[in-house]
Amino acid sequence: MDARVKLVASLALVVAVVTLRSPAALALALAGTGALLLASGLGPGRLLRRTLVVFPFGGLAGLALAFTTPGEPVLPLGPPAWGLAVIGAGARAALLVVLRVWAAVWAAGLFTATTRLDEALRGLRAIGMPALMTTLAALTVRYVPVASGEFQRMWRGRLARGFVPRGILHQPARSGLGALFGMLFLRSLDRSERLYRAMLARGLGHPARPVRAGPVALTHALAGAALVSFALGLFLWDRGWPW
Amino acid sequence: MVKPVIEVDGLGYAYPDGTWALRGLSLAVAAGSRLALLGPNGAGKSTLLLHLNGILLPASGRVRVLGTGVDKDTCLEIRRRVGLVFQDPDDQVFAPTVWEDVAFGPTNLGLPVDEVARRVEAALEAVGAVDLARRAPHRLSVGQKKRVAIAGVLAMRPDVILLDEPTASLDHAGSRAVLAILDRLNRQGTTLVMATHDVDLAAEWADTVAVMAGGRLVARGGPALLRDEALLARAGLRPPRVAEVFRRARGWRPRPCPMTVGQAVEALEALLAPGTAAGWNAGGKASE
Numbered sequence: 307m308d309a310r311v312k313l314v315a316s317l318a319l320v321v322a323v324v325t326l327r328s329p330a331a332l333a334l335a336l337a338g339t340g341a342l343l344l345a346s347g348l349g350p351g352r353l354l355r356r357t358l359v360v361f362p363f364g365g366l367a368g369l370a371l372a373f374t375t376p377g378e379p380v381l382p383l384g385p386p387a388w389g390l391a392v393i394g395a396g397a398r399a400a401l402l403v404v405l406r407v408w409a410a411v412w413a414a415g416l417f418t419a420t421t422r423l424d425e426a427l428r429g430l431r432a433i434g435m436p437a438l439m440t441t442l443a444a445l446t447v448r449y450v451p452v453a454s455g456e457f458q459r460m461w462r463g464r465l466a467r468g469f470v471p472r473g474i475l476h477q478p479a480r481s482g483l484g485a486l487f488g489m490l491f492l493r494s495l496d497r498s499e500r501l502y503r504a505m506l507a508r509g510l511g512h513p514a515r516p517v518r519a520g521p522v523a524l525t526h527a528l529a530g531a532a533l534v535s536f537a538l539g540l541f542l543w544d545r546g547w548p549w
Numbered sequence: 550m551v552k553p554v555i556e557v558d559g560l561g562y563a564y565p566d567g568t569w570a571l572r573g574l575s576l577a578v579a580a581g582s583r584l585a586l587l588g589p590n591g592a593g594k595s596t597l598l599l600h601l602n603g604i605l606l607p608a609s610g611r612v613r614v615l616g617t618g619v620d621k622d623t624c625l626e627i628r629r630r631v632g633l634v635f636q637d638p639d640d641q642v643f644a645p646t647v648w649e650d651v652a653f654g655p656t657n658l659g660l661p662v663d664e665v666a667r668r669v670e671a672a673l674e675a676v677g678a679v680d681l682a683r684r685a686p687h688r689l690s691v692g693q694k695k696r697v698a699i700a701g702v703l704a705m706r707p708d709v710i711l712l713d714e715p716t717a718s719l720d721h722a723g724s725r726a727v728l729a730i731l732d733r734l735n736r737q738g739t740t741l742v743m744a745t746h747d748v749d750l751a752a753e754w755a756d757t758v759a760v761m762a763g764g765r766l767v768a769r770g771g772p773a774l775l776r777d778e779a780l781l782a783r784a785g786l787r788p789p790r791v792a793e794v795f796r797r798a799r800g801w802r803p804r805p806c807p808m809t810v811g812q813a814v815e816a817l818e819a820l821l822a823p824g825t826a827a828g829w830n831a832g833g834k835a836s837e
Contacts, residue, residue, distance in 0.1 A: 422645075422646075422683075423645045423646075423685070424644075424645040424646040424648075424649055427645060444643075444644065444645045445643060447645065448643055448644070448645065448685075448686065448687060449643075451687040452639050452687065497639070497640060500635065500637070500640040501640050501641070501643055503599065503604050503635075503640075504633075504635050504640050504641040504643075505643070505653070506604050506628065507602050507604055507628055507632070507633040507635075507702075508628070508632075508653055508654035508657060508701060508702070508705060509625070509628055509629055509653075509654050509657030509658055509705065510657055511625055511657075
């Protein structure tokens with residue numbers, strides 16, 4: 307599907323799911339986005355790994371809510387002197403937070419997990435993201451492996467000359483690591499200078515005509531409209547409309 | 550001499566730390582030629598290439614490329630007409646996909662979308678990288694990245710292409726592929742200037758050789774220059790390997806040493822052909 311359509315549909319779904327109030331609507335959102343992700347070729351393993359990122363964030367927030375929301379305690383924990391208990395209303399709020407984050411991650415995954423980087427950047431540019439931001443994102447993705455390769459080579463260079471790392475508490479290891487990061491920074495600075503020159507050499511600075519993206523295919527537009535309708539339907543059902 | 554496309558006259562340039570990289574260098578490059586800019590590390594080869602592309606501007610002296618003086622008003626136009634392939638393709642190939650990277654130059658020229666697409670496809674075709682179009686550059690081998698870097702320059706349809714150590718870090722197959730592309734471009738009329746310290750490559754590839762040392766031009770001429778051991782030693786270079794073999798064979802003197810594998814094969818075939826008496830004996834005395 308066209309990245310622009312996916313981006314808009316995915317955004318609509320994210321906005322819709324974070325406003326849902328009923329677990330049933332959130333469960334439906336999860337079922338729908340999960341089915342779409344599986345249908346798009348994302349295997350159950352990758353889907354599960356994406357889901358795991360929910361818990362450090364949503365889980366912690368939910369945990370705090372479960373104990374701090376005002377209401378009746380339903381499950382005391384530890385000795386009574388601690389005064390620690392799960393609150394009924396807090397447990398419901400925690401469940402909603404976790405489900406919302408989960409559904410939002412899956413809804414965003416409809417775009418991020420199924421779109422190549424270049425298409426994603428084009429999509430972002432098409433909906434108005436400044437070129438500077440998309441270029442920075444592209445350069446980061448492109449040069450992280452290059453910087454990581456340089457770091458590995460320098461690290462191996464140390465190992466090859468008898469350096470034995472003994473954990474982060476080991477002073478020579480700490481200072482060596484600091485020196486490596488410093489060197490990596492300087493090399494990256496040099497590389498950025500060379501990259502800029504290479505861009506100049508290919509005409510950076512000419513008043514270029516912006517490349518216009520082609521039209522969205524009708525089938526893609528219809529599929530996108532269906533996804534936006536699903537998001538809207540979820541929202542209306544959650545609010546009890548039209549019944 | 551054919552009309553020069555590049556004229557450098559008394560070019561001087563110092564880096565911001567005060568190091569003089571070029572000291573009054575003068576050089577002319579004929580249209581359609583394959584010039585090897587030979588010199589050791591630090592001779593100023595890369596700095597000279599940056600001047601020929603208009604990225605650096607002369608601190609003293611002047612540079613004319615395709616009849617246009619290089620200055621701050623003309624440097625953008627010069628960059629359109631003179632392509633520069635950098636030594637490390639990771640410094641040049643930066644976009645998320647090969648296709649987008651090759652399209653970078655033509656897009657900067659403000660060409661219509663269709664024309665950009667046509668140029669990208671033609672450039673990828675020319676370097677045999679059509680199948681890489683949708684690949685991410687960081688997933689490519691060094692040889693593939695080098696070919697993509699050349700395609701990025703070809704897509705701008707330059708009259709002159711400058712190459713900084715184009716075969717550095719390439720394996721034999723990668724080097725051969727790059728040199729084949731350069732041969733084809735040169736046959737189509739593109740002037741090529743290659744900075745290298747590889748004397749064997751210069752002997753095999755170039756029709757003109759310019760030897761640099763310490764930011765100055767030491768000599769310029771045909772590949773026969775590479776037989777001048779004193780000149781090469783002055784520039785911190787060695788003679789071509791093939792020439793070294795024949796130079797050490799005492800019986801070969803005073804004939805000019807072959808410098809390329811092809812010349813060596815011809816010489817040896819002439820030497821060993823039945824009925825000829827061109828060989829030399831083990832004592833170093835040439836047969837009559």
